[in-house]
Amino acid sequence: MSVRVPVPDRTRVLERREHPVVRVLALAGLLVLWELVTRTGRVPSLFLPSPLDVIQSGVEMLRSGELVTDVLTSLRRVVLGVGLGALGGVSVGLAIGISRLAEAVGNPLIAATFPIPKIALLPLLILWLGIGEASKVAVITLGVFFPMAINTYAGVRSADPLLIRAAVSFGAGRWSLIRKVLLPSALPMIFAGLKLGAGTSLLLLVAAEMIAANAGIGFLVLHAQNLMETTKLMVGIVLLSVLGVLTHWLLVRCERAAIPWTT
Amino acid sequence: MSVRVPVPDRTRVLERREHPVVRVLALAGLLVLWELVTRTGRVPSLFLPSPLDVIQSGVEMLRSGELVTDVLTSLRRVVLGVGLGALGGVSVGLAIGISRLAEAVGNPLIAATFPIPKIALLPLLILWLGIGEASKVAVITLGVFFPMAINTYAGVRSADPLLIRAAVSFGAGRWSLIRKVLLPSALPMIFAGLKLGAGTSLLLLVAAEMIAANAGIGFLVLHAQNLMETTKLMVGIVLLSVLGVLTHWLLVRCERAAIPWTT
Amino acid sequence: ALGGAGEVPGQGAKVRLGVLKLTSSAVLFLGAEKGYFREFGVEPELVFFDAAQPIAVAIASGDLDVGATGLTAGLYNIVAGGVKIWIVADKGREWPDHNLTALLVRRDLYDAGARTLRDLKGRTIGVTQIGSTFHYNVGRLLEREGMAPGDVEIVPLQSLGAVADALQAKRLDAAATAEPFVSRLESSGAGVTIIRTGDSLPWQIAAMLYSDTFARDRRRAVAFMRGYVKSSRHYFDAVLRKKSGPEFDEVVAITATYTGARPELIRRGFPYQDRDGRLMPGDIGRQTAWWYARGLVKAPIAATGIVDESFLREALEGLK
Amino acid sequence: MRVVIDRVSKTYADRRGQAIEALRDVSLTVESEEFVALVGPSGCGKSTLLNVVAGLTRPSAGAVELEGDFAPGRSATAMVFQESALFPWRTVQANVEFGLEELGVAPAERVRRAREHLALTGLAGFETRYPHQLSGGMRQRVGIARALAVDPAVLLMDEPFSALDAQTRRLLQEELLTIRERTRKTIVYVTHTIQEAVWLADRVVVLSRRPGRVLATVPIPLGRPRTEAQLVEPGFVGAVERLWSLIKAEALGALREAPA
Amino acid sequence: MRVVIDRVSKTYADRRGQAIEALRDVSLTVESEEFVALVGPSGCGKSTLLNVVAGLTRPSAGAVELEGDFAPGRSATAMVFQESALFPWRTVQANVEFGLEELGVAPAERVRRAREHLALTGLAGFETRYPHQLSGGMRQRVGIARALAVDPAVLLMDEPFSALDAQTRRLLQEELLTIRERTRKTIVYVTHTIQEAVWLADRVVVLSRRPGRVLATVPIPLGRPRTEAQLVEPGFVGAVERLWSLIKAEALGALREAPA
């Protein structure tokens, strides 16, 4: 028996609608919920201050200028630490990615030292580098170095062998190869490492500023903790997450500019 | 003027020799150098304990059984934390990868909460979960949750659209699609997240065991730090890095077994 | 630091002085603010810390010349580890009517009748760290009560904040803590003080420390000590003797500018210390012996290997 | 099974929201058991049209209907993709069973039907291999076996052999013709290669550059079964020449376009 | 420039250390200005042989020599790869300049020569584009321009058009023949497609399955310039038939092999 039917429509499963409003509502909802929870009084404000209090406190600290000092001080440390860590990480990553000898030396060392928690090294860092900026920056540098080195290495190793052959077929020497093929090949991975490292650097800021700091966001958090000023503490934490989001966004923009050849 | 010459040999640039011996020598060399530095006596053992002392101390702690307790206690926390974090992360990652609605809600929330340093959450964890195992495990769970969720999400979103169309063309519904296409597609990224998360979990062990611990490797590190016993501190650090290397190796083996379809 | 650029002793008048950014450092803020050190030709450069331990470590590494910090097992272990550090003067005592730390019991337990340490048998007491001054407090108190160390469970939470949080959340039965947390916990109704340490167990809880290098620079070391004694006397007279009035308020104001803490918190947190900066006789030896007996200090430490009051004696002579 | 494509148009929105008109008013009826080849320059909408027939893309206007007998346990259409689109995490056997699972066929029956079609496509003995352990040609055969296993009324093939080397392609073309003789499926076959279209099809439909419209329909005057001798017959050569002249201008234009 | 391939053998060691014999005792002389096509089943060592000629792979035995005039500022060989192998981070212009940079050509001269070859391959106006902004056919032209820009004595082409659709391939084949007429390069061209080999080459060399040996050399009896009419000449059809019968058995065997 012959029938005539439309083809089965399978597009429903493939469809993905947009929900732009929900996106905004979700964050707003979280804030409102938080405020409500603190309003019920079931969570003492000692543990979780209300968002409105946090904002107010933040604005006051901004007015008094202390927040600006803290942010600038921390930013200096972060920028230095990330800069040094990235420089070191990329250099080491390139070296072990390119030279088998360096790989044989570096890989086991990195594998063995990577999992050491940076906080565990604090007393040693004080002993070795003192209590000045050096040890604070070093904490961050160490945290950034490893993801950068590992990612750069992976990036170099994943360079398309066809492109390497192409370059060599045109007579490219070792140095040309590094500069014109391996480094650009590794750039996307380097940026991925940078994003990871920047995130880590903010987490390590608190640890870094445990060492004799008298300004900085990490210091703010620690000091507020000592003085039981939970609202100020929360200002510090919110600041850290805002900085995290901003840094990520900035790095994504840099990445787009630095890697124009991907879509 | 016609000449006859062999083709230019460009293979030198492409060659990568193996150096298996160096791999072992590098680590050994570092240890020997370290021992020598401490032997000169110019660096007090407080600053840099000698590797032999560290080993001896480790052996003693092993004999007394305290090391075994520490390792087992920490392992339980790590396994539980990583397990729960992975479960939660994969579930949330799948949800936001699959449903646009969940994505609209979840993505901004994750972006906003991801950069919060986990140590900042300790008070809330103590309030809600107490000072028992729950809060320690929770610190690790939180640390693992984010890389797992983010990687699972990326894995799902990177599923080959061709495979999705293929499955749908054979009448696969939403649930089939998730189970038979999206989940296996995301597996490699899930494992990458697991490796990241496992690394993070060891870093967070110290933070977790800040909460009322009386055993564990993190506790050992903190205890040694508080008492300024740098030799014991080193034992803890070495233990953490050995654990890190072992975990990574284990996960790579699991990955090979779980993803037999890649080479 | 290993490669740190330490100043050449004898040159320059700057003295790197590590202090906690808390009320307990009031005497040093006072000395700096009033110019007592400058009077004797030394200029203290205040280096702020948020925890006591790193001060000791920084003295060990030679990054600091002088430190004002609590006496912990960690500090003694640095000495046991072969690094010379000198305890040179009083910087705070647990003293009757001048309680720095206290033992608080959870409100509901207190109401149910837990009013003494004995009532806490088998219960948990939160401290910051193993080897901390709080640990010592609780340990000595237990001893005095004739209780065994295992009669209570000592729970280390690494920071005063965490101890307070845990008591507030009813996750601890008792807490050994300090101002401002004592007042905060009492006023919030989370806990009730059952023992004020100073009232029941006076001891040398904090001290001034000299690095070995600084101690060798005798002239500066004594000059600094003169300033310290002067400041100490001012502090004693204005704060410990008067307890109110404009001079008291001045010290509160100075402390507030240095710590950023609120004045009402500061008023409660001033430590007692000797007017002339003398250490409690024999107390350091008692402490090291106590820690050593519990295995928390690696080697026995003779008082002569860590205490050196000669600077103080010399300074006092000059000041008579 | 007849396929009736009735005035189908399709306009996509690209990432920037700009409209891309892929198909414009395409009408075409594929008769039962007919083998129709679709040719046209790159980006002209061939895949889009096939997806519309498979129900994977909803047309902006127009409709596609199927006319014939429908039996349970068999699929209306099944697709063979260019890159084989095998699930890398499934063995050859499990890949072929996929469609049967979705049709709800019982496990034992699934195994039987999968084996039957693996044998048909010369894959017996490769059941437990993973796709990455196979050569391109073998993978493409698995793709065909997977599509045939659901016993579709209409077989849709989107450049199934274009990623293969010329020799393998030729061998698989011959096998496809043999399979077709045995299964008598209605087939819609997309290809870039004019020779391939002429060699395989009963009728070749030429689409224009984007937006794709039906430019011409060329019936192929070759008997079946096809033999190698026909490759030099005037009917073959003439059809190839005719199609090439129809497409050449379109292809030259398409070459200069950036990829979408 | 003559290319003298003298008893070249090549054995690889795979990851597990097992020996893979890719080429066995291959001898072949490509005359100056000759166009030789290499055909053979997948994995028979065609790319390996080309790499040996390019100096990218060291043969296990035997040697390759070049005979002719050498001028400074020009390369001995240059390669065009299957997937174009353009540097994605370089614009079209910069890609074409790559080889000139490595030869040490001065910047101004580099720009001039790159532009010249971009014009030759119909790419004028696309200088500032990145490869991902081009269609496959355009990319392949850039690859050719890059190779020609270093003015190589011998042009090596490894399946340069196999990733393109049939129509684009046909257009580029015609362009390649035109360029060859103008530049008079010696060309070694690897392909899978017999028709393509016959259509382009003066001589087609057939390699056997792995280990690759020279199975036969088939001279192509077609005049130049090639015209579309020749596609149906008996010379063309005969050569295709002859090559197909030489390769068919080899290809069938190769098809059943797992990829290495």
Ligand SMILES: Nc1ncnc2c1ncn2[C@@H]1O[C@H](COP(=O)(O)OP(=O)(O)OP(=O)(O)O)[C@@H](O)[C@H]1O
């Ligand atoms: N999902 C989509 N969103 C936006 N544009 C699309 C989408 N799918 C296809 N297009 C565009 O529609 C046009 C037709 O695409 P289609 O894939 O059907 O062409 P095609 O003839 O199969 O091309 P090819 O020969 O390259 O496979 C192209 O311009 C393509 O870029």
Ligand SMILES: Nc1ncnc2c1ncn2[C@@H]1O[C@H](COP(=O)(O)OP(=O)(O)OP(=O)(O)O)[C@@H](O)[C@H]1O
């Ligand atoms: N670097 C290598 N290491 C080990 N084996 C290799 C290597 N390169 C090629 N082979 C092997 O040598 C054989 C010949 O490879 P080659 O790439 O030369 O073949 P081909 O004829 O170009 O194949 P195709 O037509 O698929 O391009 C294959 O079996 C291949 O797997």
Ligand SMILES: [Mg+2]
């Ligand atoms: Mg298509």
Ligand SMILES: [Mg+2]
């Ligand atoms: Mg090849």
